[in-house]
Amino acid sequence: MAGPGSRAEFVRRPGTAPRSLTVTPADRRKAARAAALAVGECAHAAGLPPSGGELRLTGDVPVGLGMGSSTSDVIAALRAVGASYGVRMAPETVARLAVRAETASDPLMLDDGRPVLFAQREGRVLEVLGPALPPLVVVGCTLGGGAPVDTLSLPTADVDDSDVRAWERLRGLLRRAVATGDAALVGEVATASARRGQLILRHAEFETLCSVARRSGAVGVQIAHSGAVAGVLFDPAATGLRHRVRRCLHGLRAHGIPTTRTFTTSPTIPAKELLDGPAHRRGDRPAGPDTARRPARMPALRNDEGGLRARRGTPPARHGGGTAR
Structure with a gap:
């Protein structure tokens, strides 16, 4: 999902002890550990003495x-x-340090977008499942x-x-779904994975979520582990997609499940075009610097700082510091 992200800036203080690190906000302890680990790694690689700094x-x-x-936060740091x-x-180095900093890491350091089986407590890719997931439309909640x-x-x-056999079966199905571009099979695997996750998470609304998905013609559900x-x-190629998505939104809200944003997993298929139809170019007035922006159709998850403008990447260091997103 494009949009939300973290940005870090680190300013070295040459001559200070390597552990003399400050972090703002002060409660980002995992990011602070990551910065300390990176100082040792990068100073050695650069042939410079390690020093403290401000993150x-x-x-x-x-x-x-x-x-x-x-x-x-950890990867940005x-x-x-x-x-x-x-x-x-x-x-691979970022993954190794991220695991040391937070015990288990998501594979956000992998920038090529390929779906992988990732050992989160080891920081290594076990299998590349294919070039890309099939395009999907996701109604977030x-x-x-x-x-x-x-x-x-x-x-x-x-x-x-029996758990190992079940996971291996899902792994095989997902491998086939990616190879054949089968959105329905991805949905089946995601739903099965989410259901197994309920043994730990025990979300009271899980069965309601699945019921809304079935009634609106979705291919499945997913839940963060x-x-x-x-x-x-949803399969973006399904007939009546806009009707399906709107029925889903209505069903979720009717059961008190907050919706967040609707997006696609394919950067070449904008969610707005799928849900509202293709843009009409004839007679459109080119946008200028003073063109008013229309409010977004879907609310987005936000924290107190708001906005969804952070992007991933690593711009060059400036003024003795460094930034990363």
Whole structure:
């Protein structure tokens, strides 16, 4: 999902002790650990003495919903420290340091967009499933009223041979779905995965979510493995897509499930065009700097800072510091 992200700026203080690091906001402890690890790695690579510095973080990823806010902060911090030393770390190095900083990491450091099976506690790719997921339309929502989930307090599931066989079956189905571009099969795998996740998460609205998805002609549902953010998945090639999506939105709201934003997984298929039809170009007035902006049709998840403008990437270091998104 394009939009939400984290931005970090790191300013080195040469001559200070490597552990003399300050971070703003002060509660971003995982990002602070990541910065300390990156200082040692990047200083060695650059042939410079390690030093302390100041890390500043900003962003608009909601916390505690399973959207990867901590990993976004950690990766931004790692890239910022690297930029301040003039070092661009390989994704494999970023993954290794991210796991050390936060125990388990999302694969956000992988920029090529390919779907992978990622060992989150090891920081390595086990399998590249294919070039891209089939295009999907996602109606986003939050369960539990959007309350954050304390993932560290969640119980650990007991795993036996039957679980391993079930996961391997889902892995095979997902591999086939990616190879054949089968959106319905992706939805089947996502729903099965979400259902197994309920053994830990136990969202009260899960069955309601599945029921709304079935009645609106969706291919399945997805739920964050460590939070409350969810989505209803549609095949963009399905007939009557706009009617299906609107029926889904109505059904979710009727059951008190807050909706967030509707988006597509394909950058070449804008959600607005799918839901509103293709734009009419004849007679359109070119947008100028004073053209009024129309409000978005779908509300978006926001934190107190608002906005959905942060983008990923690593611009060059400036004024002895570094930034990363």
